[in-house]
Amino acid sequence: MGKNHLSHLYSSESLSAQPSAIRDICALVARPEMRSLAGGWPDAASFPLAEIRRIFDELMAVRGAQILQYGSTEGLRTLRLKLAKRMRNEGVINAKADNLIITHGSAQGMHLAAQVFVDRNDVVLVGLPTYFGGPGAVRSRGGRVVGVPVDRNGMDTAALQQKVKRLKAAGECVKGVYVIPNFQNPTGVTLSLTRRRQLIRLADEYDLVIFEDDPYGELRFEGRRLPSLKSLDETGRVIHLRSLSKTFVPGMRLGWVYGEKGAIRQMVVAKQFADAATNTPAQHILLEFIRQGLLDKQIQDNTSFYLAKRDFMLEQMAHYFPAPVSWNRPQGGFFIFVYLPPGMDAAELYRRAVEHNVAFVTGQPFFVDNSGHNTFRLSYAQAGKEDIEIAIRVLGNLIKDSLPHPKIKKAA
């Protein structure tokens, strides 16, 4: 039997689907000798182990049967009430539990949203660069993604408007915009308030859905928290996607979607056939964690924890990276994005770094137009100080070696 002997029966989306480029890197990174700045996983040292252990034990002692039974497709109502309250505290007026579905992570939120809104050949606009969860979900529906440049203020809304106009004039069905407004993956940049308002206006003007993916927003190190697109949304066009992976723990696979009631109901129907319901014990543990006031404390702790790591990495970069290299200073989240001088290839740097047991993620896979060859992403989330220091030093030296005018004294 051939390895792929059913491939002639695959769906068109499956035939064209590409695995996430990060997967191959992760396999490599699993090698114990590797100093990796690649993965976007949280540092397990930040997990509230004792609290989760205690909460599960207490729950099982008093109502284990309920904890382990199926739950409703939309999720535990008591938890949805708590999360709706959090949305109100974040400025979403009158947020209600009926506008909210609990999902297996924000990845599932985006997948369900794509199922509800994306038809074959529909166009969704995404950042250049962007995390590939959004494009992956759109493509899994046969939809297409078109890139819009991202600068230091986030997605360029003027460029967005031009793209939408041109696409609509060409007869394309433009359905929406996928945007990560806070500490974007991979660039770490935040969408400015002005652009948030412009994006909302453009969505109204051009009849678009906004898929607002916000897994990092609560991990803000500095600067003022900006209102979410959802809180600025007066016409119900924003589908707001959240994750508990960076503020609670990732292994529980918890997230939620907040949106207009009709769309949420459609997502509930889609989820019935996608996986029936979200893991029940995970929901109960989170609910107790919130009830006991631990989530806000956890978010504070995580913020300090990752701030220290960001600062340390920025220090090392300032020290070791040569002048023509530039990068941003993220106000939160996990990522720093690096620009090599134009013409320099981050993939070549990657190959040489791996020989020195250092890993990162090249930027190009985050660009849906296949550009960005001179960029790469660094994460300070998971690595320890020693690994960060050594990896940045190695990268700095490799970059110096590759510059058009190398130093006279090369490494022996």
Place this chain on the structure above:
Amino acid sequence: MGKNHLSHLYSSESLSAQPSAIRDICALVARPEMRSLAGGWPDAASFPLAEIRRIFDELMAVRGAQILQYGSTEGLRTLRLKLAKRMRNEGVINAKADNLIITHGSAQGMHLAAQVFVDRNDVVLVGLPTYFGGPGAVRSRGGRVVGVPVDRNGMDTAALQQKVKRLKAAGECVKGVYVIPNFQNPTGVTLSLTRRRQLIRLADEYDLVIFEDDPYGELRFEGRRLPSLKSLDETGRVIHLRSLSKTFVPGMRLGWVYGEKGAIRQMVVAKQFADAATNTPAQHILLEFIRQGLLDKQIQDNTSFYLAKRDFMLEQMAHYFPAPVSWNRPQGGFFIFVYLPPGMDAAELYRRAVEHNVAFVTGQPFFVDNSGHNTFRLSYAQAGKEDIEIAIRVLGNLIKDSLPHPKIKKAA
């Protein structure tokens, strides 16, 4: 803001999606005074509460950080090795972990399989009647389902062949067959060995994929265990879907898919964008549960537990149901399917039963051709003895009252 003001932007699948008919019933059934034979949920009295509580505590004590971290998309390798071993013990020669992906329940398994194999307008054949998870997943891809009669030996393979021939002759793209071979939901019937072999032959002859959904197979009360379609499959056409919801606990949302390597790899890619990975603690708890030899014991316990319930319900039915009503004697699983005399309407019976605080599920929603109006499904899985006895008596009386020649002495 209108309730459905985004509906003009919905995908075509979303516009035509229907929520599961059972959902409305479940809302009704939640009323405390209701004696329900409706739901297909396991009885929480069967859950291994103490063992799960102990295992989680032990795991958290020694490697909590690992337990709560993201896992790989395909699932924990150690668990996949254990499950592959179970497949080998069930007659799937040389079953390997690489052929296996862990999913959020068998619902997700079918959803991923549909994503890999079903294009818009592709046809998948399903039982008349069938559980609607399969049809729901196919329709979520824009595929269509065509029904094939199910009799006491399961899906009628001769009728299947005729349907496939006719559909192919009409130029339809027939992609596969969705079948629940053991103690089918809703009929409780089992596909005979002869038909299993025929089904495999037909799949080879007509180039079809078989989606073998087997959540109940391990709960066999009597009779010889039949080989799975997967174990009879020499050409890799069977995608074998399994659930832990009926043998372990449903709230953990665990299942797996076993199939040809290329197709499994495609499902892994699809899962990356569907929800990234399966809940990690659930996988570790199950792995420990298996390692400690508890899963096989649990399956034995559950089998005895549900056998006693089946027998009790069959006794009550024999006592209270009038002669023109017929039903099957399931050799395992959760369900008994009831046929009222032709022309009698199970929906009318349902309305009257609810007035007496008794609930069940009408058969019609399980028939994709909208037939089956004289059928209904009873589940003995969740109800206690008293509820079963009273509910069956009430139903028997209501049916007697509805028969063309009612007894002379009607209930006062």
